[in-house]
Amino acid sequence: MNKDTKPYRFLVIEDNPKDFMLLVHYLLKHISNPSIDQARSFEEAASCLQSSKRGKYDILFLDLTLPDKSGEELISSIVGLCSWCPVIVLTGYTDFVFSTKSLALGVSDYLLKEELTPFNLYKSVVYNIEHKHILSELEESESRYSKLFHFSPQPIWVYETDTYRFLDVNQAALDHYGYSRKEFLAMTVMDIRPPEDIPQLKAAAKNFQQKKTTFAGVFRHLKKNREIIQVEIYCNTIQYKGEDAKIVLAHDISENLKNIKAIRSQNQKLKEIAWIQSHVVRAPLARLMGLVKLLKIQKEKDQVQQEFFDMIMDSATELDDVIHEITRKSEQISLEE
Incomplete structure (x- = not known):
């Protein structure tokens, strides 16, 4: 050998x-x-x-x-x-x-x-x-x-599949939800949900358990100070110290949703302004342009009057073009739902 x-x-x-x-x-x-x-x-x-x-x-x-x-x-x-x-x-x-x-x-x-x-x-x-x-x-x-896990800037936790009991939690989750580690590990997933949302949670958990795939969704969560936030979660199945468990990454999208709501509100106001310009302002302008055209077809008028009518008509046409352009651009405003 x-x-x-x-x-x-x-x-x-x-x-x-x-x-x-x-x-x-x-x-x-x-x-x-x-x-x-x-x-x-x-x-x-x-x-x-x-x-x-x-x-x-x-x-x-x-x-x-x-x-x-x-x-x-x-x-x-x-x-x-x-x-x-x-x-x-x-x-x-x-x-x-x-x-x-x-x-x-x-x-x-x-x-x-x-x-x-x-x-x-x-x-x-x-x-x-x-x-x-x-x-x-x-x-x-x-x-x-x-x-x-522990140094991630996004809240992450692990919970036991059958009891929903928290098994581990990172510092970002403690900071964001306002609990101490001892408090968090003494709770279940249901304790960070509004009571009226518990049936939705159980239904989602059951559906996830049956499919055995990565799960993502938007849910309402409850902080220690009772503030309700909108959270987008990503969940997957793992083995944690010999137990069947789920690992969850939570992303608070409350501010994003507020911003989207504000953008939608601003878009609606822009559309209303464009409608006013198109229907309210443009109507008297159209009448003014019509009157100028009638005056121009009169046979007896001196050269000075003719120049004044031309200037009025040019200004009205220019204003009409501006309103038309604003209306065209406002029709392009859209926000994906």
Whole structure:
């Protein structure tokens, strides 16, 4: 069998020279050139870990009976110093309860010295390094998405599908709705809706549950100060800490709707002004233009009168063109509903 050529780096915390040499011998059976440091006490191990850079070691082997510390206290202290590194316990004690508790304290593996073989040791090394790598990636991914959730400028929350209970909420939602995190997490989705809108909420939730797709819609929400706002929400299904849940992004469109209403009102006023110009102002103007034409067809008139009539007619025609243009533009005013 070809030896593993990866540049493994090990720290062995072991005060027994024979056990240390046996461990080194077993490691060299399957690994060609590992880097192996030894600490004979907790104090030496702590000094080594505190002075070394994070990630210096791939695996830490730990004997549970050292001259200055042992048992649970030793495990807790070592794990606290190197949370980034897998810790494999090597012991002669066959206490199943203690081995289980050790794993709960943060140990990656628990191996009995009497049952140790070169292959089992190598397998534990490879498995625990890869397992730690996967866990680190998961933690990094969770941290990244947690930051996206909590630092989003838009209100976002997660609620439990069956009970409508809030499971998590970001700072933007707390700021916008006026509740503290403790208050928000003690409520349900129904608590931020006007009472008369609850049937609509249940119907929408039931419809969404049946379709199992992304849901979007506009609903009325209720702030802590009892202000009712119009909110456009986007909702999707997720698994949150083992529970079926929904994640919701909420966008307050109350101001947008007010602006649209104001624009519609202004458009209506413009249309009314255009109608007045077209029907009220234009009527007497048309009569004036007609009278000027009648006067112009009279045969007896001097040159000065003719010039005056022409000037009046030109002005009336110009005003008529202006009114016509205003009317034409007003007819183009439209707002998509």
